[in-house]
Amino acid sequence: MKLACAATVRRSTRSRPCPGAWSTSASGIPFVLSTASNATIEEVAERAGGELWFQLYVVQRSLADTLVQRALAAGYTTLVLTVDVTVNGKRKRDLRNGFSMPLRYTPGVIADVLAHPRWLLATLANGMPQMRNVQSAAAGDMAAQAALIQRAMDASFDWDDLARLRASWPHRLLVKGILSxxxxxxxxxxxxxxxxxxxxxxxxxxxxxxxxxxxxQVADAVNGTVLLDSGVRSGLDVIKSVALGADAVLLGRAVLYGLAAAGEQGAVEAIRMIKSDIDRCLALLGCPDIAGLDRGFIR
Ligand SMILES: Cc1cc2nc3c(=O)[nH]c(=O)nc-3n(C[C@H](O)[C@H](O)[C@H](O)COP(=O)(O)O)c2cc1C
Known part of the structure; x- marks a missing residue:
């Protein structure tokens, strides 16, 4: 199958330490683990199985080097460097709802927590989610965690640093957050x-x-892998992306919604729905193989 690997699932208080990774592995598609994940690089590699990719935020150079080496040692096959989070975006809904990291217990947040007893019990049993990759890093834990929470990246990371990162990672390296x-x-x-x-x-x-x-335009200009994410919610979205030149898509919330609603099985079900939607759309298009899609299918 040409599509989908799930995007950077970060938080869950379910009993399995890496339910997002487990569900993609069970579905036969790769999983991208975030730098800010609540399970470590090693825990996910040991317990989830399947093909694993690691998403890198460069918060501090030394920490980034350590994370890259850990991902390499743990068998991750692809490194995804995210470059579109230099500072925190202004998330008005979060501001309105009083949602911030670390969590502040405003009356609204307390009411929300009480309205979700299953989440509350799981959190009481397992503790609040922590950014465990950063926590377990050797140096600068607190400063790095604070910077990551505020999404304050190392603004001095430049093209030469990208070339250096390339030299230090022997497998596939992708840059995420490109729009030109x-x-x-x-x-x-x-x-x-x-x-x-x-x-x-x-x-x-x-x-x-x-x-x-x-x-x-990018697919025409680039001699390499072109993936796409943001707003992929259905098999038809996947089909349109592939027909327009994407080699595959990444799924974020489409899978997270399933995970939030029904845990691991919910995520598996979300992926299954998208896969079956792809098959149905291909059949309706009269295109037996996703590899046969091209721009001729798009008007
Ligand atoms: C809850 C949540 C957490 C995210 N965390 C990260 C992250 O840690 N690193 C990253 O590169 N992208 C992160 N993203 C962005 C996703 O990787 C991806 O670009 C985006 O979700 C794709 O859009 P979609 O959700 O519409 O599929 C996050 C997205 C969501 C919804």
Whole structure:
């Protein structure tokens, strides 16, 4: 199957330490573990199985080096460097709802917690989710965790650093958060294997274009892997992305909604629904193989 690997699932208080990774492994698609995950790189590798990718935020150089080496040692096959979170986006809904990290117990948050007794019990049993990769790093735990929570990345990370990262990672390296042909080409010139067209699910900067709008131009300009995420919710979205030039898509909330509603099985079910939707759409298009999709199918 040409599609989908789940995007960076971060938080869950369910008993299994890595339910998102377990569900993608059970579904036969790769899983991308976030730097900010609540299970460590090693725990996920040991317990989830399946093909694992690691998403890197460069909060501090030394921490980033350590995380990359840990992902390498643990058998992760792809490194995904996210570059569209330089600072925190202004998330108005979070502000309105009083949601912040670390959690502040406003009356609204307390009411919300009380309305979700199953979540409350699981959290009491397992503790509040922690950014365990950073916690367990050798140096600078507290400062790194605080910077990660505030999404305060190392702003000095530049193209030369990308080339250095390339040299330190022997497997596939993708840059995530690209929305222009120029940036995609510059990434490729640094030796990376491809790009992920993404506006971070619309969670960082208002009014950005949708990645699908720049997909055809980037796919034409780049001799490498082109993935896409942000707003993929159905098999038809996958089909349109592949027809316009994506090699595969990443799924974020489509899987997270299933996970939130019904745990691991909910995530598995969400992926199953998208897969069966792809098959149905291909049949209706009269295209027996997803590899046969091209722009001729799009008007
Ligand atoms: C709850 C949540 C947490 C996320 N955390 C990260 C993260 O830690 N690192 C990252 O690169 N992207 C993160 N993202 C963005 C996703 O990787 C992805 O770009 C986005 O969710 C895709 O859009 P979609 O949710 O519409 O599929 C997060 C998204 C959500 C919804």
């Amino acid at each position: 042909v120029e940036d995609a080409q510059r990434c490729m010139a640094c030796g990376v294997d491809g790009v992920v067209l993404s506006n971070h699910g619309g969670r960082q900067l208002e009014s950005l274009c949708a990645p699908v709008e720049v997909l055809p």
